[in-house]
Amino acid sequence: MAISTKLEMRQSQSLIMTPQLMQAIKLLQMSNLDLVAYVEAELERNPLLEKTEGEDGDAGSAPDRGGEEADATASAGDEPVSSDWLQSDLETGSEAIAARMDTDLGNVFPDEPGVPASPDPALLKAGDSYKNVSSGSASDDYNLEAFVAEEMSLCAWLEEQMHLALSDAVDKLIGSHLINSLDENGYLYVDLEEAAEQLGVDIGRVEQVLGVLQTFEPAGVFARNLAECLKLQLIDKNRFDPAMEALIDNIELLARRDLATLRKTCGVDDEDLMEMIAEIRALDPKPGSVFGSSLVQPMVPDVFVRPANDGGWAVELNSDTLPRVLVNQTYFARVIKTARNDTEKEYLTESLQTANWLAKSLDQRARTILKVSTEIVRQQDGFLTHGIAHLRPLNLKTIAEAISMHESTVSRVTSNKYMATPRGIYELKYFFSSSISATAGGGDAHSAESVRHRIRQMIEAEDPKAILSDDTIVKILKDDGIDIARRTVAKYREAMKIGSSVQRRREKNSRI
Incomplete structure (x- = not known):
């Protein structure tokens, strides 16, 4: 067969990751802090996005861009917007608009205070704290953090x-x-x-x-x-005397609680060794x-779980962690008419499409989190009612099949998301635990997390004169219907940073 060059037409199907799909996936796996930062960046970049504050914000009543300037334009007979202003807005965003307006920004955007003027000394009395008196009334935006001393590193x-x-x-x-x-x-x-x-x-x-x-x-x-x-x-x-020096040189003996050898090495009696x-x-x-400890951010839950009146559980999203954005269609309709070339029209059209997709992606993200969280609560009802000992073994596939979603979607939803329950705040991934099979006639499988909790309880309650070995723990668990190997018990014990039976015996005897 001769080798030659030719053209062929073929029809095929393939899955393509569009920018919108990539954006939705990216938003889905973000934590609430990362999401807020991302939305703030989009608000600065996209002139068609508006941020709404409070729970009473209405998507159908988005504030018109320009505030008083827009009212002035409407009262003047709907005169077209200046092309020079449009070009400046396209190039520099809202900063150009603010620079061209000869007025205080507090008048344009009611939610943002204007630049405070210097207070009149006559309005300040002795002993009074500094207040913003630019408008003749005290401001609630007094920032005490401005007077906090810098932390020494x-x-x-x-x-x-x-x-x-x-x-x-x-x-x-x-x-x-x-x-x-x-x-x-x-x-x-x-x-x-x-x-x-x-x-x-x-x-x-x-x-x-x-x-x-x-x-x-x-x-x-x-x-x-x-x-x-x-x-x-x-x-x-x-x-730092010779006895203490010998103790420091053999610090590994202290970690193993080998007090007998340590006492001989240091040449002291029991009382001196204890001191x-x-x-x-x-x-x-x-x-x-x-020094210089990093600021610890509070753990803000994404989902709240509360007891319901019917005996079940009420699952709701934390509205404080959900950014609210609106697409300003009015502003788009005004400026699209004044676009001078195809480049400006393309920019505005792309901004509108991006804004619509962001609003839709945020709504879909919230619905997906609520859907996954509701199913997790349904599966782990025993944990919420009776405690960690009743935590069921659970995997991503079980949740995905129950809510008709893919496992990868459930995995992204449960990453960096937290749920506030009557028993504390837990990451959503906490409720997913591998299963440990039950013995013959022992009933359902057991969650690995509940088994670890059971081992910890047994060790904490053990008698100092009768320390439980790993083999003894295995026997007790099997008597309770939990089929577990000795190496698994040792692995769980080491993961919880619990010493062996020999180390625990030495430590507890030293406390008697």
């Missing part, structure tokens, strides 16, 4: 001490390098030889500077490991964590 605190302790410029350079190499807990995980080679100085000088830095507050910073961190704190308290252990427990293993 660990690096800034150590640099202040370094400038007092070190005078040589080279030593300060070495000290700054070591300070910037600390982790958030105050530990120094840097090879000193590499640091000396990088700075072009002798290793002895780096060690000398490090010795000075290790005397700084908080005690224990610049340690290379836990033992050195505890040692530095004991030296600062003048409690030494108490001093070790009073130390801070992470001395740098008290």
Whole structure:
């Protein structure tokens, strides 16, 4: 058969990810914080999007862009909008509109306060706090956070001490390098030889500077490991004697609760050893964590679950986490008439399409979250009613089949979403747990999470004189109809950071 070039016409079907579909998928897996940031960016980029505030916002009564300026245009006989203004709006967005209006922005957008004027000293009385008196009345937007002192970071605190302790410029350079190499807990995980080679100085000088830095507050910073961190704190308290030094050198024996060997190594009796252990427990293993701690964002639930009057559960979305956007059709109808070329018309048409898709995607996202959450509540009714011991084994396929959706959609919905229940706030993924089969005649399968909870309860309630081994736990669980292997019990115990039976026996005997 001869090789030749020819044209063929074929018909085929394929699934194409359109930009709108990609946007809907992206919004579906976002957390509420990421979603708010994304919507804010779209509001700045798209001139046809409007943000509505409050629960009484009506989609059919979107505020007209321009406020008083729009009313003035309507009263003047619906004169066309200036093309120069349109071109400026297309290029620079709402900032160009604000720049061209010779009025205070508080008059144009009623929801946003204008620029406050300087207060009249005659209106301020002695002892009164500062208030916005630009309009003759006190404002509720008084921001106390503006007067909060800046939080001191660990690096800034150590640099202040370094400038007092070190005078040589080279030593300060070495000290700054070591300070910037600390982790958030105050530990120094840097090879000193590499640091000396990088700075072009002798290793002895780096060690000398490090010795000075290790005397700084908080005690224990610049340690290379836990033992050195505890040692530095004991030296600062003048409690680093030979017995304590032996204890620090054998800190792994303390972790294993091998008190008999530790007592012989330190050469002390039981009473002295208990006092030494108490001093070790009073130390801070992470001395740098008290400085510059990152701001902890509150966990805002996406779904609320409350008991209903009929004995069931009422599931509703948290409206505070749902951004509300409106498509300003009035503004689009006005400016599309003044478009001077196809480029402007294409931009406006694309902005309208993007705005419509965003509003539709947000609505679909809310409906999907509510649908998935309602089915999860229906499946986990026993957990909500009786507690974690009644958590059922559940997977994505079960939820997807119940609500006629794909598993990938359910997976995206349950990512970074939280549900507030009478038993606490849980991530939606928490309710999905693998199953552990029951023994013959033991009934339904058991959730792995409920089994872990059962193991923890058994260990916490065990008698110090009768510590439960993994084999004993397996026997008890099998008697209760849970078919589980010993290695699975050990894996669950280690995941919950619970020591072995030998370690627990040593620890509980030391507390008697």
